Amino acid sequence: MLAASEPLTVLIADDNMTDRMLLSSIVRRQGHRVLTASDGQEAIEVFQARRPQLVLLDAMMPVIDGFEAARQIKELAGDALVPIIFLTSMTEEQALVRCLEAGGDDFLAKPYNQVILAAKIKAMDRLRRLQATVLDQRDQITRHHGYLLNEQRVAKAVFDQVAHSGCLSSPNIRYLQSPYALFNGDLLLAAFTPSGGMHLLLGDFTGHGLPAAVGAMPLAEVFYGMTAKGYGMAEILREMNAKLKRILPVDMFCCATLLYLNFQRQVVEVWNGGMPDGYLRRMASDEHIPLRSRHLPLGVLSRASFQEKTEVFSMVPGDRLFLCSDGVIDTADSDEELFGVDRLQRVFELNRNPDLLFEDIHAALKAFRGESRDDVSMVQVEMVEPDSLEQPATIYSDSGASSPLNWSMSLELRADTLKRFNPLPYLLQLLQEIHGLRAQSGALYSVLSELYSNALEHGVLGLDSSLKRDAEGFAQYYDQRNTRLNQLKDGYVRMHFLVQPEGTGGRLTIDVEDSGHGFDARQVIARDAEETGLSGRGLKLIRQLSRSAQWSEDGRSACVEFTWEALA
């Protein structure tokens, strides 16, 4: 006797009682459980009630015949495979074809051959199990896909808390990004600097999915944390690079463009590592100046060989900066030809309304490829007048009870330090401990950074600010700045801070002195009053923002004051 590997429940439906009993005893002897029915209707009812795994069905039966019963049983079985073997004494081709068409999987001719019956039951059982496995795997995939989508949703929600606490909603920023850009490796961040400028980063991690998304979190943390503390681009870039180098595997990195828009000075500073060209569009001349990739992406180079050298461009209010991910120029048509930089530039040339640039680009991509794609990231930032953007107030978590109110501090930064160290974030942090000053921290930071860069650039490095009168001189100015700073051997910037209580509030006095040749302060201030060009913004700004500002006769030292009243 052939023993079945696992006993099945088999339904036998035959109106002929003798045949039914004979078949039942054969099947039972082969080790299976048997259910019986004497017509089609009963077969359907028994199937519904007991769910047998295999059905042996006589074709010719009263009430409902075998063909109709097969159809209904198959329908009841749904996705699961319940093999039906027709029992038939018919031999004509047409009748056999009908059996299969009605949903039968095989047929067995009367009189029954036990060996063949056992073999067929076994074969059908194999098919049944295969189908069950396929269904089970399909359900697992569906379930896992559901889990994955849910995980992505949660990860995105958490990430949005970290990444979009920035100022992407500022009126001077327009951007276009797929809601799941994070899982394409795209990252867009923007934040105000303490002095009222703006940092903006468009990044693109290698690869897709979760691996591309994990690096985004630490990058965003560094970006927001350091921007809020007043660090400049160089320090932020160094930290981002070092962090990614440390945490990412060798073959992963992040292409990125970082911008710093200084609204006070109307300039933009650019660092591009591995991103496609961005563009600066000067509205007056309709020029498009490419912001080229000059560096390796973040996370590739070691701390020692990383280059944070930036480029500086002058702008006027209304000028725009455009950045995009590689999805734009990498879009391929049906012949695998790439959209490319030239076609993108053509869109720029034809664009009349800069507010509709994204729409124009999308239309061009669609025309090129036949369909639009939603996985590209684009961002456009406009240069605006100083102080025209509303900045959210910083929320401090301490009580103010420990605010230091009577102290002074002096520091002298010498050549080696000036080359590589930016003291401003540390000084700002210290000064923010004075609660009365917090309302003015933007102005304080602007004044402090102007004083420091005046002392360094015009004092120690002896750079001539009149160079910055036009765009060309402007670039020259920053080139000279880098060269002279690298070669610097002597010189110093001294800073003295004095904080004193005054009435119910207090007063901060800052003295800044440098080792340079000085300048005729009176003349520069007089000239500054008329000047509207690119140069000479510094002194005017300092005078506007602080309560009082004075320069020594020889122009080598400056003194500014900030005061505050008691806090309510």
Next chain:
Amino acid sequence: MAVNADYSAEGKELTISIQGRFDFGSHQDFRNAYERVNEKPKAYRIDLKQTTYLDSSALGMLLLLRDHAGGDSAKVRLVNSNSDVKKILAISNFDKLFEIQ
């Protein structure tokens, strides 16, 4: 896409050539090409003559090879790249890490 490796015992240089798209699909083949060698080569030559396209994961693979070959002291040349591939290498500034010919 196919990756072939050819070792020259004379120059102790391993040439790896990639046909078609060089992307994540070639990951395992590319790794095998430099990991399954009997003798460790002194230099590597990546022939991109028949490479039509290169994506960021391919750049990642090149970084892996560079790391495998000794990091900053690695000798890896990228040769025969077409203009599209050259552009991608230029945007990423990979000429600062590899000798591109």
